[in-house]
Amino acid sequence: MASIDIAAVRKSYGATPVLRGIDLTIANGEFVVLVGPSGCGKSTLLRLIAGLELIDKGEIRIGGRRVNDLPPKDRDLAMVFQSYALYPHMSVRDNMSYALRLRKTPKEKIAAALKGASAKLGLDALIERKPRALSGGQRQRVAMGRAIVRDPQAFLFDEPLSNLDARLREQMRFEIKKLHRDLGATSVYVTHDQIEAMTMADRIVAMNEGVIQQVGSPSDLYDNPANLFVAGFIGSPAMNFLQARTVAGPGGMSVTVGQAEIAKVPPATPTGPVVLGLRPERITLTAPGQGAQAAVDLVEPTGLGMIVHLDLDGQQLKTFTTERLPLKAGERVGLMVPPGSFCLFAPGTGERLAG
């Protein structure tokens, strides 16, 4: 097990910069999830750590040792690929023991490691099979098994669950988390799925366009997004963004959408246009006449609750509630935002404003 230090790392393909200066420290035993939209450079960063691509500028250290110029085989990292990349001509046993055999590990040790890993992953009955005789979920397990027999410095995962169906994905999420709890291994997990990031991570690294946008615990990113990108990327249904203003009134500073006052803000907030971020489930619906006035546009039941689309002074917004309200399109409702459950962003830069 080891920590991973990434300092000022840059990478371009030809003239296109893909990573524009990445600084990140991953502590020993930590489960870090790199999340961001497709094409933002997550896999590239993972492959730089793995040694499958060379760094243009900057430095990567694993367990304190500079690895910039080390080939993958000397970095002692295990990687699980999105495509699983199982060796098709080898049985499950040989797939899983390949790394140990390359290291000339004694036979008894290999057998013991195989036994432990296949028991953990429920692969005992499949050990003699070839990959083509396995289902997608089983292949995924073998790919995991290939990584855990080795006891490497760290695990790297590149979207390991995205080829599975939703139910299996949920189950594997849980199993990977449990494996991490049992093994305590440093893990870097790449995904574009914010739910995977939220549910699995000790710390989330949100990336966009080759730049880290925010690093923090799942609740940090959810409650205190650093900018519009993170606010919009994390959470489902996504945060509402409304064109709003902060104004000084007789009762102090407040944020308004059109004529409607939504919430009070601290007196130090400068007046002017802002982007108001509202999480759908933190908006309370009330009877018309109370709070800001809006019209119901559409109601989407989800089983767990319902998503109510509202029109607030010409702007669209969604609210989520677990109550089953008898709402109809066109009906008027009031909405209230409890103090402290909204975010303000600067309209130009998208950065979070205090308050």
Add this chain to the structure above:
Amino acid sequence: MRNPGYWIFHYGLLALFVVFALFPLFWLFKVSITPNDLLYSEGVRIWPSRMSFDHYGAVLRHSDFPLFFRNSVIVSTLTAFFSTIFAAAGGYAFSRFTFGGKLWIVGLLLVTQMFPLVMIVAPIFRLLAPLGLTNSLTGLVIVYTAFNVPFAVFLMQSFFDGIPKELEEAAMMDGASRFQALLQIIFPLTLPGIAATLGFVFTAAWSELLFALMLNSSTAASTFPVGLLAFVSKFSVDFGQMMAAGVLALIPVCVFFFFIQRYLVQGLTAGAVKG
């Protein structure tokens, strides 16, 4: 379900094609077992009234054919061997690496395939003669290898392209060097491609006539296509023996394909990535 008429038409067409393709082979065999005295009197009969294997005996015992045959086996086997090695190395590089001038090299490889061979026989002769490589099997192997490598490279490249890059990356993460990954992971998966390339080059070399005829004039260094011409004399053509020699010449090709066919049909990469 389609109607029976469709299937009759379908198989009828296939049968027609098979008959068309195999008829010359059948005729080759038929003439080779027709005794000389019946050759012209029963020339167009589908099967002669009497069979004999005299032509085979004559070819094997009283002609230089066994020598030509041996030469052909040597030349074709070595050509297939060397071409495939070069093609595998080149195909791998084209498939996996980016390097300066790659496009130029690909272009040059294509250019070599553009000239009619007749155009370059004379220059090649001029090149090989001072080196003592005319009238030599070595010379033929070199020339054949040179001319087969470009196409074989593209063939091998397409097979390497079909093997996911992640497989060798996974091997390297597992602690293999690039060469170990190539040898232990990629090579076993490329066997169908190697078999196809071997087969392609072997048959090309086996049936090549132009260079064999122009570069090697001595009997000792002639290959069997040249040898076949020996059955054509100024006054007659010994069809019976010529056909018998032709049938014999088919044997190595058949044996060769018998051994490699199992690799040709195997879809070894199934199950590597999500199936």
